[in-house]
Amino acid sequence: MSRSLTIVKIDGKPGQVYYPLQLNTNPKPVPGPGELLIRLHATALNHRDHFIRQHLYPGLSFDNALLADGSGNVVEAGPGSGTALLHQRVILTPMRSWAPTSPSPSSLPPLSSSSGANPLANWIAIGGITQYAAGAAQDYICVPESEVEACPAHLSAAEAAALPLVGLTGWRALVSKGGCEKGQNVLVTGIGGGVALAVLQFGVAMGANVYVTSGSQEKLDKAKALGAAGGVSYKEAGWEKKLAGLLPESRPYLDIVVDGAGGDIVSKTVRLLKPNGVIAIYGMTVAPKMEWSMQAVMKNVDLRGCTMGSRDEFRDMVAFVREHGVRPVVSRVVRGLDNLDGIDGLFADMRDGRQFGKLVIEIAPESEGEAGSKL
Numbered sequence: 001m002s003r004s005l006t007i008v009k010i011d012g013k014p015g016q017v018y019y020p021l022q023l024n025t026n027p028k029p030v031p032g033p034g035e036l037l038i039r040l041h042a043t044a045l046n047h048r049d050h051f052i053r054q055h056l057y058p059g060l061s062f063d064n065a066l067l068a069d070g071s072g073n074v075v076e077a078g079p080g081s082g083t084a085l086l087h088q089r090v091i092l093t094p095m096r097s098w099a100p101t102s103p104s105p106s107s108l109p110p111l112s113s114s115s116g117a118n119p120l121a122n123w124i125a126i127g128g129i130t131q132y133a134a135g136a137a138q139d140y141i142c143v144p145e146s147e148v149e150a151c152p153a154h155l156s157a158a159e160a161a162a163l164p165l166v167g168l169t170g171w172r173a174l175v176s177k178g179g180c181e182k183g184q185n186v187l188v189t190g191i192g193g194g195v196a197l198a199v200l201q202f203g204v205a206m207g208a209n210v211y212v213t214s215g216s217q218e219k220l221d222k223a224k225a226l227g228a229a230g231g232v233s234y235k236e237a238g239w240e241k242k243l244a245g246l247l248p249e250s251r252p253y254l255d256i257v258v259d260g261a262g263g264d265i266v267s268k269t270v271r272l273l274k275p276n277g278v279i280a281i282y283g284m285t286v287a288p289k290m291e292w293s294m295q296a297v298m299k300n301v302d303l304r305g306c307t308m309g310s311r312d313e314f315r316d317m318v319a320f321v322r323e324h325g326v327r328p329v330v331s332r333v334v335r336g337l338d339n340l341d342g343i344d345g346l347f348a349d350m351r352d353g354r355q356f357g358k359l360v361i362e363i364a365p366e367s368e369g370e371a372g373s374k375l
Contacts, residue, residue: 002028003337004065005137007053007128014055019062021340029142031078036145038090040072041366042161042333043136045359046194047283050350052128061128065135068094068127069358071151071160072141073366081145089151089366091318092143094164095124096132098310124308125165136161137337139363149315152322157366162194162328162358163321165308170198171317172309173258173280182207184255185247187269191231192219192356195282197329199258200226205324209251211243222356226329240268247272256280262290266303270296278302329357337363 007019127135191212203210204227212231220231230246262284334342346359
């Protein structure tokens with residue numbers, strides 16, 4: 001048998017309802033042609049899961065398992081599948097319908113959404129949606145052989161589960177969109193969230209000077225311990241002036257801004273950005289719209305939107321993590337897929353912004369017999 005975690009439908013309007021969690025018992029899946037059966041060891045929450053519980057995502061499912069991030073061990077290969085990953089630790093790809101080298105997701109029909117959320121985003125992330133049965137909040141999952149990457153040897157199951165969605169989003173924002181290079185100055189806003197921390201870690205590993213913002217001094221201090229060159233509180237009036245004072249004399253400007261809030265980020269950073277600098281936006285939590293200025297136009301600043309990434313970008317991101325020994329930051333781990341109260345506590349951490357790093361559910365501990373080889 002295999003357990004899965006889903007949401008239960010109750011009455012309520014989008015944004016006002018909060019769907020309860022439910023643990024289900026299902027037959028153990030059997031891998032089909034070209035598929036792998038994976039015993040999942042850990043899974044992680046993302047903000048999209050909190051939105052799903054509030055009915056703020058289109059196409060949500062009350063039957064399919066929640067969560068996009070997962071790590072586990074390949075226990076069986078279906079007909080015609082390769083055996084190279086059999087009994088190996090792997091990481092699930094968190095997205096679908098994004099061609100390997102495509103600059104954007106494949107063209108798909110739009111979904112209506114009363115919340116105003118981007119329908120396309122729901123077409124490409126797995127977990128808790130009708131379009132894809134796959135979800136990482138379950139004991140066993142069957143996925144196409146092409147939808148996994150070998151797990152870097154230095155990662156624990158929890159760290160591996162903490163990587164996929166935020167790692168891919170951060171990689172696309174910093175590397176594919178931002179073009180980050182050694183020695184550049186990068187600003188990452190809202191440090192503490194999974195994507196922002198991934199960008200910080202990637203940037204530091206690349207040799208960039210990474211600066212951060214947060215409303216919490218504790219989070220700023222933790223970011224500096226991870227290698228941030230400096231940080232400022234966005235709660236302080238004129239924080240951008242304080243940030244300007246932190247930049248090195250040899251390079252007194254920002255090359256890249258990676259932001260997940262929107263709001264006034266353009267007006268706050270445009271004077272600090274070099275001509276042709278980049279603002280990569282992966283979210284807009286402040287409001288669904290933001291201002292653009294003529295000053296940004298005159299400086300030829302590039303504003304680039306980005307969500308998740310392609311299959312090739314996911315492969316490259318995992319390879320970078322392996323090469324540089326990057327360890328995703330895990331804020332808290334709850335043990336047991338049946339620990340609904342504990343899992344609800346993780347959602348509460350996310351709702352209240354208490355986390356510094358990823359919130360992880362340990363589905364099953366890795367035993368010596370299950371762990372297999374660490375690639």
